[in-house]
Each structure stands twice: as structure tokens, then as C-alpha cells.
Amino acid sequence: MARILFFGRLADLAGGRERVLHIGDSVHNLRELVDLIAKGDDRLGAALREKSVQTIINERLNSGDAITDSDEIAFLPPVSGG
Amino acid sequence: MARILFFGRLADLAGGRERVLHIGDSVHNLRELVDLIAKGDDRLGAALREKSVQTIINERLNSGDAITDSDEIAFLPPVSGG
Amino acid sequence: MIRISTSTFDPGKELSAFEKNAGDAGAVVSFLGRVRGEETESAVRALYLEHYPGVTEHRLGDAEAEAHRRWAIDEPLIIHRIGDMKPGEPIVFVCVSARHRRDAFEAADFLMDYLKTKALFWKKEIRPGGDQWIEPRAQDYSDAARWNERDKDN
């Protein structure tokens, strides 16, 4: 099962910070994952597709966009620390 | 009587931070005051004439260089605070 | 040192502790960011901050390492609050010690620009009229871009 994390306003839209999702044969990359999530929730799907949203797979940046069923995928809206 | 103040290394050279001096008819300005001090002490005189030495008359900057017998004249070597 | 804190802290005490361990450093610069309060009509009642546990800390470590590469500084201290906080409370505290003051000033400034635009924190203002997630101001991005400009100069 893949672990999907949402932060900031994306967590509000997703109704929670975390989802555990079975990724079937139809999902091989980030775009297909977002398509799957968008099926159940248009607004969340649109928010995840915004250019300002970054993704981190398995806590590494620039890890490509291939996804398997054991991955942790985090969706990050623009940060605001400090 | 005029009050002459020396700071930093100038105080070391003068052998003290303060001198009270009677300024006679021959001293009307800073240059003449330095000449008077230099008469008794060549080394101190040379140090006071260095370009890096600033003077403050009666605690005000840019107060001209006229001096009377009731003035406070401070000789300041380059500062080093902080 | 990097500390993500779920409870409030006393910046003065942190500075004292940091300074006692600053060895032979001639300069210590600190930056304190605080929750701003009530001066506007839509007064901020509280802030909520979240982070990406593990990943946020790891990235902050990278930022500290970059500061080390750029300036002759000792190990900085970064404390960042998460959770709920009230006006006047500290959000972030950064301390940098160095032999000379320019290094300490610039490294602290650099780390704050990083914290404002790149560190993995998300901040929500709790207002009477409704909550609002915050994004960096344009000024924050242009401040952060100063360090890239400088790279090009070198």
C-alpha cells in the first residue's frame, strides 16, 4: 500500500494529512496517481495539479516520478516557515 | 583655565587623561594649543598633529578651532569600539 | 543544532546557553521571529504550524551545511516551533557565532531567507473571519534570491 501525505491547505482539502492507497496496475507515475486521486475529488485533483505544488517520493527530492505500491508520496503546497 | 582631554594612546603619551592648562594670550586656536603642548613634549606634540587625530571643543563637533581659557578640548585618536 | 519544538521556549535563555558554548567566537548574531498580534482589524488570534517530520529536519541540516561552506561560522542553532501558538510567542530562533561579525550577520540572514522560502513548514493564521494558510511574500522570494545572485558574481 502506498502512503500519501498532504500538507498545509492540501491536507484541509483532502480531509486529512494521510491516506493509505492501493496502487493498482494503472498507476506507474505521479501524473497517474494524481489522476486516480482526482477521480474521487475534482477540487483536490485540481489543487494537486497546481504548478506551485511540489512532490517528494520516499523523502527524497528529484527521485524521478515512478511510483510503486510501497512508496511514500508527499504533496507540498508553497511553504511558509519562519 | 582650559581643560585638555586625551583618549586612548594619546592619554598614555600624555601621562594622563586630563590636563588643566592656563591658555595665555599666545593661544587663540587649536594649532597654537598643540604648539604649546609640543613645547614641553615633542612626542606628544607629533602624535597630536597626526591626521587621524580628531578634536572636539566643548563636546561639539565642527565648532571651529577658536579656543578660549574656559574651553574643554578633547584629542581623539582613531576609535575602536564594538 | 536543529530543534523542532512543540512547546514555547525562552529565546533569552537559548541565547545564554548558546553563547556559553561559543568558545572563542567574537560575534554572535541572533534572529527571533515572533507571532504578530492584534494591531489590525482582522487580528491574528493564533498561528498553527506544521512540518514534514524527519524530512524538514534533514533539509534544515543541508541549509546549515551550506551556510558552513559559505561563511567561516561555528555550528548554528535553529529552533522552530510547530503546533499552536499565540501572539508574542517565538516562532523561530536562529543563532550564529563566528570569529568576525560579517560572517555571523550574513549566515543568520541567509538561514532566515531559507527558513522563509524553502524550509518545509506550513503556517496557518487563525483569524476571527476564518483561517488562512500563508505563503511567502514576494519580498521573501527576492530576499532569498540575493544569495543566488551572489553565486553568479563569484
Add this chain to the structure above:
Amino acid sequence: MIRISTSTFDPGKELSAFEKNAGDAGAVVSFLGRVRGEETESAVRALYLEHYPGVTEHRLGDAEAEAHRRWAIDEPLIIHRIGDMKPGEPIVFVCVSARHRRDAFEAADFLMDYLKTKALFWKKEIRPGGDQWIEPRAQDYSDAARWNERDKDN
């Protein structure tokens, strides 16, 4: 506020007190200058600092007023030691609070440049090989000149 102090002080406690009175400021920058110690062969055993009583304070007040004109800051705190001090002890502590961090950083930086090159203090290093009066480094003068350059830009 300007304080010339003949005895040592605790920068952490000063920051706590300053911060408690910082009202709605979002940013507080502090700079601490300390007596450097023993790492060189001609180790500094102590520092001695003197000032021009009354005049030094008055001029520092002018510098604070200039910082106020240039940046949107609250009233800064400047504490400067005089007399004898030992390695590790604070020499100078500057705190600036402001709504935004850039103002606080720049005003603190500006005040330190002033304190290093223009404020009426004289500093002697007490060394095993003999005492030595200190003058600003070339770097200190060029740091201070940055603010004049900026005036020309405006």
C-alpha cells in the same frame, strides 16, 4: 536605549527583557560582540575600554536616530562595556525589533558598523608581550562605507 556599563552583563537576560517589551514586533535581531581569547600565541589576556563620558552617549543617540530615519524599527537597545574585561565577556550588545526582519537585520548591521568605526570608544589589548591600542580594520571601514554607497543610490 543606550547603556554604558562598567560591569559585565548577561546578553540572554537582556534579550529576554527587550523582547518582552517588543510589543507587536515580528522580528528581533541581536548582535553580541565578545572578548576573543587565547587561540594565538600572543594571547589576549584582557581588554580595556574607555569612552568620552556624555559625548559618547550623545553621539550614539544620534546613530540611533539615524537608524530610525532609515528603517521602520522600534527603539533599539545598545549596551557597551567600558573598563577591564576578560576573554568570553560581552563587549557590546545591540537589539533591534521591527515589524519585518529585513529592517531589523539592516539596522542592527548599520549600528554595529557605526560602533566599530565612529562611536567614541578606545580599546586596548592587554597582552603578555605588552599592551596595544586597537584601531578599526580596513574591513571595518569598508563595511561602514556600504551605507554611504547606498545613500548615493537613492
